[in-house]
Amino acid sequence: MQCDYFDAHRCRSCSLMGTAYDDQVAAKQERCVAALLGAGVSLQWESPFTSRPAGFRNKAKLVVAGTRSDPTVGILDGSGQGVDLRHCGLYEPGLAQAVQQVPSLLADLGMVPYDVPRRSGELKHVLLTHSPAGELMIRFVLRSEGQVTRIRTGLSRIYELLPGVRVVSVNLQPIHAAVLEGPQEVLLSQHSDLPMPVNDVSLRLRPGSFFQTNTEVAAGLYRQARAWLAETDPASLWDLYCGVGGFALHNLLRPNGSARDVLGVELSAEAVESARASAAEMPGAPRFVTGDAAALLRDRPAPEVVVVNPPRRGIGDLAPWLEASGVQQALYSSCHVDSLARDLTRMPSLRPVRARLFDMFPQTPHLEVLTLLQRR
Structure with a gap:
């Protein structure tokens, strides 16, 4: 697999990239x-x-950075600034399409990215899970409850830009630490779980439950x-x-x-x-x-x-x-x-x-x- 992000030293997470x-x-x-x-x-x-x-990941754990009008989704560099990786080649096809829509969605919703060096802002992560049936779970990890209403009122836009979405929730992670999510989850969608067909079994994933990548x-x-x-x-x-x-x-x-x-x-x-x-x-x-x-x-x-x-x-x-x-x-x-x-x-x-x-x-x-x- 060849990766432009890796070659440009923008992301080195895949340490075996370039090895047959x-x-x-x-x-x-x-x-x-x-x-x-x-x-x-x-x-x-x-x-x-x-x-x-390539194209095997069913999950995207996106660090949100940048600005309200021009957010980045991906990782942070050594200084805490956002590195946009929306075209990462590891995501399976349906998930890849969804990730590419996330920055536009965040700008439309008016979400303020969390600025790690300044400890300001609200939206820390967007977590996406994609099922073999083409359905999606999207979770917004926020610093506080203040922006929950903004996401709730923007549900129609979420469903428009991400037509496969079944589950929408907000996770509250108030502390300034390298912790992906917090203990409190606020469900915003009608459905509370994502069916994940695996062989002849349909596993049902709730927002806080683990499934292999x-x-x-x-x-x-x-x-x-x-x-x-x-x-x-x-x-x-x-x-x-x-x-x-x-x-x-x-x-x-x-x-x-x-x-x-x-x-x-x-x-x-x-x-x-x-x-x-x-x-x-x-x-x-x-x-x-x-x-x-x-x-x-x-x-x-x-x-x-x-x-x-x-x-x-x-x-x-x-x-x-x-x-x-x-x-x-x-x-x-x-x-x-x-x-x-x-x-x-x-x-x-x-x-x-x-x-x-x-x-x-x-x-x-x-x-x-x-x-x-x-x-x-």
Whole structure:
């Protein structure tokens, strides 16, 4: 992939830009193998699941800068000034078209960009999510409530310029810090969630819930998990750090069509509401609860299989619990192979037997690894 922004040193976020895509994937595979070998793990690796090198992102996290009449959307430079990246080549086609309309929309709405060096202004970020069905979620991150009415009265203009918009909300982030969003969300649209079709499951994303950045690779990740679990056909499954329920909802049914006993646990209440909304449209009776998995499940009888999909820091206190739990099989989906390797050393009774790299983030060193563990 060639990028004018990268070549002009306006944006260097994609640190592997200019490296042949096959070489990127090979280097990531080598890194994964080396990290697990360093933890004493040697196992069967499937062929990497690759992505489109460009046009793959379903999300745009746009820092807003510039002026009311001439806003920029993209990132900030070292001095806190806006760098406009509206033509970034990473966005999937429908999202790319929407991003290019955002500066005109902001000017029409009369939004005042937040000036980081001066700590003045209101609009900090615009967050966009695009679904395979062509629908959009747009979130305006504001410093205060003062401009909510301006956005509310401009809804017709938002729908005119971004015809795929389904969800519109405002997030309030009042502090001066490098924090993307705050705890308060104000819904402005009739709809409160964005349907995200993934394989044969429709995940419903609410404004504060997390979903992977690369829909096609996420779909492959869920298919791989389903295929591996179908080989042993567990009757019960816990999906920990379940987010919007992707792993749980892809594994509600056993190969014979009967329902599994499925429980999902997640700290984010918004994500749990998303998972419950998706589950209401599907067979079976999965349960989704809000809470810390290590504390919530400590005294419950373990299921046959546990799926974990933690943040970059890994599973922490959950590792000793899994080691002692008696769980016969586990799937560990990791976005940081070093924390995965560290966690595996804390669970010696759960032996990694298969793994696969999923290239969720081309042009960067970031990656996702799915590992199948079996009790010795």
